[in-house]
Amino acid sequence: MIRKEYGFVVRTSRAGDKTIEITPMNKQRLAIRIGRVFRLTCLVALLTTWQGCQSASPSSTVENVAQVENNTMHDEACQTTPNRETLAANASNSNASDANVSVDTLPRMNQSANTNGMVLIPGGMFQMGTNDGMPYEAPMHEVVLKSFYIDATEVTVAEFARFVEATGYVTEAERFGWSGVFDVKQATWTRGDGATWRTPDGAGSTAKPNEPVTQVSWNDAGEYAKWAGKRLPSEAEFEYAARGGLKGKEYAWGDELRPQGKPVANWWQGTFPARNTGEDGFIGRAQVGGFAANGYGLYDVAGNVWEWTADWYADDYYQTSPRDNPTGASVGTERVIRGGSWLCAENYCTNYRVAGRSHATPDSGLNNLGFRCVRDVIR
Secondary structure (H helix, E strand, O other): OEEEEOOEEEEEOOOOOOOEEEEEOOHHHHHHHHOHHHHHHHHHHHHHHHHHHHHOOHHHHHHHOHHHOOOOOOOHHHOOOOOHHHHOOOOOOOOHHHHOOOHHHOOOOOOOOOOOOEEEEOOEEEEEOOOOOOHHHOOOEEEEEOOEEEEOOOOEHHHHHHHHHHHOOOOHHHHHOEEEEEEOOOOEEEEEEOOOOOOOOOOOOOOOOOOEOOOOOHHHHHHHHHHOOOEOOOHHHHHHHHHOOOOOOOEOOEOOOOHHHOOOOEOEOOOOOOOOOOOOOOOOOOOOOOOOOOOOOOOOOOEOOEEEEEEEOOOOHHHOOOOEOOOOEOOOOOEEEEOOOOOOEOOEOOOOOOOOEEEEOOOOOEOOEEOOOEEEOOO
8 A cells, every 4th residue: 555644655565564665755745745834844855855866776766656656657756847945945035026027018029920940830630648658648649739830949048138138027037046056066956046047057157148048937938938929839739849740759859769879969878967978969058959950840859958838737637638739737836848958867857758748836947947939820
């Protein structure tokens, strides 16, 4: 028998004896359950849980943790991204909303059907999800989408800078004064004071103009999209576009992770988080378009940085998803992110798979999370 108690999984043997096994659960959900009053205490426990998740082999994770969430293949702590509440349990955000800017008051760019840098994705039917992955990636189901345009690359730092220059917009990370940073040297997630879209790895770091903009929340991405006369893609639109016209393949380029023995996207080679060999030429974020495009001419739909979608996240959404133009759960607390990132490795978070999906709170900013936009076809 398996039951959940205060952030731990209590398991009794099938024989029914008194022996029980306790294993740490998802660090993010544990923080929420215990509550804001005990946030600082929770943070210590959660970081310990995360370190244990890193060192667990896939088989041990399956045995010890994954069965909790509908027999998932490994702990959700190894699948989800860290949120603000997890990274800084004792942070005060009381002033963050005071500086909030409504996009309705911002000047807009020329929106006259500008599709420069975008690719037309012809509408059609495809099989979304997989029956061979995580339970929340199943069931594989038929989806029909109308045509849409999508950015060929992730929105770059230079493009986001033009938005800020034109509008004076201040991101949530800038208002908070910190954001989530995976520190390669420390091999762990940290609270990055001074981390913003300009300084994504913390104060003193620099974002290159041609790399994907990061440290932008879902809310920030939505503001940019509205200013540009675009919108964020639905989860279904992202997966359809990422597949590039291929049917039933595991990756955006086919079924082999390393075609001809070489990585063809920016993901973590080596053992995460201890060692990144940089075999793909990068230790962190890569410039956009640094690898070959998929069949639709889209770059970096796998790896590099996670990408926000418009949809609310729900584990079981695929069980009730409509066939035509699905737009995600009707309500939720976290938004779907897609594509995986440079932190995904063979031993951890293999979400560079085209069916891989994860989620983050709308105010989350991370140095491995960005976005691209879509636009409806105007007839």
